[in-house]
Amino acid sequence: xxxxxxxxxxxxxxxxxxxxxxxxxxxxxxxxxxxxxxxxxxxxxxxxxxxxxxxxxxxxxxxxxxxxxxxxxxxxxxxxxxxxxxxxxxxxxxxxxxxxxxxxxxxxxxxxxx
Amino acid sequence: xxxxxxxxxxxxxxxxxxxxxxxxxxxxxxxxxxxxxxxxxxxxxxxxxxxxxxxxxxxxxxxxxxxxxxxxxxxxxxxxxxxxxxxxxxxxxxxxxxxxxxxxxxxxxxxx
Numbered sequence: 001x002x003x004x005x006x007x008x009x010x011x012x013x014x015x016x017x018x019x020x021x022x023x024x025x026x027x028x029x030x031x032x033x034x035x036x037x038x039x040x041x042x043x044x045x046x047x048x049x050x051x052x053x054x055x056x057x058x059x060x061x062x063x064x065x066x067x068x069x070x071x072x073x074x075x076x077x078x079x080x081x082x083x084x085x086x087x088x089x090x091x092x093x094x095x096x097x098x099x100x101x102x103x104x105x106x107x108x109x110x111x112x113x114x
Numbered sequence: 115x116x117x118x119x120x121x122x123x124x125x126x127x128x129x130x131x132x133x134x135x136x137x138x139x140x141x142x143x144x145x146x147x148x149x150x151x152x153x154x155x156x157x158x159x160x161x162x163x164x165x166x167x168x169x170x171x172x173x174x175x176x177x178x179x180x181x182x183x184x185x186x187x188x189x190x191x192x193x194x195x196x197x198x199x200x201x202x203x204x205x206x207x208x209x210x211x212x213x214x215x216x217x218x219x220x221x222x223x224x225x226x
Contacts, residue, residue, distance in 0.1 A: 002159075004157070033213065033214075035214075035216075043152075043158070043201075043214075043216035044216070045214060045215065048212065058213060088155060090157050090158070092157070092214075094212055097212060101212065102148075102160035103160060103212065103214060104160065105157030105158045105159065107156065107157050108155070108156070108157055
């Protein structure tokens with residue numbers, strides 16, 4: 001158990017819909033990262049927040065957005081869903097930002113778009 | 115971040131040492147080498163990281179060559195539970211946040 005929690009575990013929805021994935025980092029961790037894992041693209045970094053502020057962006061689509069709240073939990077919002085958005089979405093957390101801290105990953109949310 | 119090259123798959127007998135190589139010939143002086151593994155669609159798990167010196171923890175050892183262009187992750191006594199995809203990642207930490215850039219990794223199969 002990494003200490004990172006993600007809800008829901010599974011999500012099935014239809015094209016065009018909007019969903020919200022939730023992540024609670026390990027206690028004391030200030031950084032939250034979101035990753036997407038699909039069969040054809042592998043594990044890809046989406047976005048990072050540090051203490052409530054966006055810190056780094058990867059190949060995140062404009063239809064996707066995220067935020068980190070004052071209690072440090074984070075939400076990833078996916079809208080206008082397409083079949084290709086079906087993937088595993090992982091959240092990870094780490095203590096800090098610029099130090100060689102390891103990232104701890106949650107169990108993931110499996111999103112299926114039909 | 116520097117690109118890494120790993121063999122797509124490897125086999126190892128249970129109880130033997132598993133040696134997983136990684137080539138990172140374009141690594142910069144301020145880039146760390148990290149190893150993570152992913153067991154069957156679970157969240158990736160941190161194993162170990164290093165900059166120059168060899169490192170050891172309860173899970174594994176990391177051997178980095180003197181020129182830092184390659185490294186080897188060693189699982190000293192592999193078990194069936196070590197069957198996973200192993201990712202070697204090199205990254206700069208400061209000014210770029212802490213994102214990890216995953217490659218294709220090495221799929222390690224530990225066999226009885």
